[in-house]
Amino acid sequence: MSANYEVKLINLCKSYEENTVLDNINMDIQENKITVISGPSGCGKTTLLNIISGVEKKDSGQVILKDNSISYIFQEDRLIPYLTVYENIAFVLKSTLDKNEMDKIITKYLEMVRLIEFKNKLPSKLSGGMKRRVAIARAFAYKSRLLLMDEPFKGLDDELKTEIIEEFLKLYKKDKRTVILVTHDKEEAKLLGDIIYPLNVK
Template sequence: MNYDYEIELINVCKSFQGQDVFKNLNIGFVKNKISVILGPSGCGKTTLLNIISGIEKVDFGKVVVNNNSISYIFQEDRLIPWLTVYENIAFTLKSYKNKKEMDNIIHKYLDIVKLNDHKDKLPHELSGGMKRRVAVARAFSYKSELLLMDEPFKGLDVKLKQYIIAEFLKIWQEDKRTVIMVTHDMEEAKILGDKIYYL
């Protein structure tokens, strides 16, 4: 393990139905930095995040993850359909013993994504862009050591996306957690990435 890295993949091989996605992939992601994985659809970006998170197992090689807690913004919003916006975020913060502190955190991140007025709505009452914003707020609010983001700003209009990216960078400056983000958008990569990897 290179201890400058939070995550390191060593000689990783992964295939689906006989088709190689990765063959002897060696890559490391630096601790407390924002790393961006850039590339076209179908090149293995999401598979790479799923390997890092443990959702996908490798066929061969070694994955070293030097932390204990992970937040993940998936491409799909994955909201719990029977919980409100507020409850969806509270679900990830259930370990908090202080309800007031939890409430403050939830309102802080709902303010950032401009959804406080919709906190009592269920997911089916939200537009696609609003669901995406709930998913972003939920992941930001959980103080993980590692944040994985798969096309996190997909479906947001340009003005709102720019605003949330700016707010995200402010949040990141506070806690400097390790972030690995997947995107196909070069502008997002240039704004956010301390280091950019192209697949």
């Protein structure tokens, strides 16, 4: 794989019974760029991310990863309800970092998404937008090379969506990752994508 590619997909196929979702998909995901996978519901966008992450198995083809360290921001926030904001981020770091280093990293990213004063709150005490920002901070705090984002701004009102996209871009510019972002929103795709791959319903 060429040095400037993080992920290469070769003739990737996936079906569910008689329903073909992905049919001979070929993509080169460039390193340190935001690649957007766009298209309507049912075209296989989430399935593609799940196969790249290993959550689902492909039927055939190849997925070549330069590195297996992956962060995944799902459509749902997936915060652990009985852990505080701080503990939710610590949960993905504690096996690799000592306490002092972990505290520095968590503080850094919570400050960047402007949630440091909420670090001891449970998810139930946060708004939907705040939960989304915690999920983004958690994904960046984990030192992965590849960040997968599945409709991360879906369901937010326009003002909040704009705010969270701005915070995401600030994080991305300061701490470059290879990002694969799934969206059905064409304007969002144009705004965020260095490269856009459209998918269609089979």
